[in-house]
Amino acid sequence: MDRKFVDFQLAPDDLTAIRFGISPGHELCHAVRALLRPDEYPLQWGWMRAYRDRIPREDFEVLALLIREEGYFPDFLTTTPTWELTPEAEAERLRDIDDERFEVDMTKVLVRSAGARRVAVQHMLDQPDRARAMIAGAWLSVWSTAVAPVWAPLERLLRADIAVRTRRIAESGIGDMIQTLHDRVQWSDGAVRVTMRIWSEVVDCRGSGLVLVPSVMGTTGCFVLTEPPAQPTLFYPAHGVTATWARDAADAAAALGALLGPARARILRDAHEPRTTSQVASDTGLAISTASHHLAVLRDAGLVASTRDGARVLHRRSPLGEAMVGAVL
Known part of the structure; x- marks a missing residue:
């Protein structure tokens, strides 16, 4: 049997052809599938x-009707992977x-449905x-009870993967x-090739680029968006996802503290945004000299990167620091 591929063709000289995004919608869809x-x-399982x-x-049940156990679900649920979109804005x-x-x-959902499910989908179309309104309300309700409580560690894993x-x-x-x-x-020859089960397609990404979106919930494989108006998108399993990724935040923080010491663990945990040494000291209740010492140790270990911004020096987690925090928390 012939192998099936989706080829995302990129312009070889376009340095912006690849960008990364985060999709709360994709995480929620696969949370629903995990429960199904x-x-x-x-x-x-945890x-x-x-x-x-x-x-x-x-x-x-509203979401399960659309997302189903496998196969196609509506593209509009996952078509806006960015760095800034909040879950509340996604529902809106x-x-x-x-x-x-x-x-x-x-x-597309209708033609893939039968029986009572087909009747319910037809009512939605009518x-x-x-x-x-019903879909948006269900999205926010399931999000707030199932995903929002673990969004902080989940998002850390996504950002660590991207870093x-x-x-x-x-x-x-x-x-x-x-x-x-x-x-x-x-x-493959200037294209991102994804092996598929059912169909083959060539997607011209020259000019639009390709969005790569890591996923914590969607660990079963890769998924693609290829049809306009969605930007060409490839969802893939994130690095560092283990069975304990959703464990209690206090236990996870304690594990990081045991590794680095409480003060350095807190500095690293909170270093997702650039901060000056004075800001770090204020946030952690440390003397500026003590905060500076801890930052130097973290920087020497490659976990924090320090850059100059005019008269200020800003400290932020490095890719290695992102990976460590993502894996532990």
């Missing part, structure tokens, strides 16, 4: 044990999906305004980094 098919998501009983059943965006996009995506891969691009080039995404992804 827990045997396929062993790395999520999270499921802690949060599945808190999820409102009716809201969950769902209320404003344009009529054409809503009909196209929901029709009442799009009501359906959009490591960005550094790999700088050191070895895009092609070398692409080879590390997943065993179904390879770099």
Whole structure:
């Protein structure tokens, strides 16, 4: 049988052809799938044990109707991977999906449905305004009970993955980094090639680029967006996801503290944004000289990077620091 591929063709001289994003929608969709098919998501068992009983059943069933256990789910649920979009803004965006996009995506769900599910999807197509409001409400309800409580450690893992891969691009080039995404992804003659089960397609990303989106919940494989108006997007499993990723924050912080010492652990944990030595000292309740010493130790270990901004020196986690914090927390 012929192998199937999606080839994302990139302009060889375009240094901006690859960018990274984070998608709360993708995480929520795969959280729903994990709850529908827990045997396929062993790395999520700890999270499921802690949060599945808190999820409102009716809201969950609205999302499960669209997302299903496998296969296609509406592109509009995951088409805006950025660095800035908040989960609340993501839910609000769902209320404003344009009529054409809503009909196209929901029709794809309809033709893949049968029985009671097909009837329910048809009702949504017949009442799009009501359906959009219902979907947005269910999205926010399930998010707030199932994903929001673990969003901080989950987001750290995503950002740590991006930091490591960005550094790999700088050191070895895009092609070398692409080879590390997943065993179904390879770099082939200026294109990102993804092995697929059902169809083949060539996607011209010249001018638009390709968005790479790591996922903590979606650990079962790679997923792609190829049809306009969505920007070409490849979702892949993030580095460092273990069965304990959703453990209690206090236990995780204690583990980092045991490794680095409480003061350095807190400095590193809070170093996701650039801060001056004075700000670090103020945030941690340390003397400036003590904070400076701890920062120097972290910098010498490669966990913190310090850069000059005019008269100020700003300290922030390095890619190695991101990877450590992501893996532990």
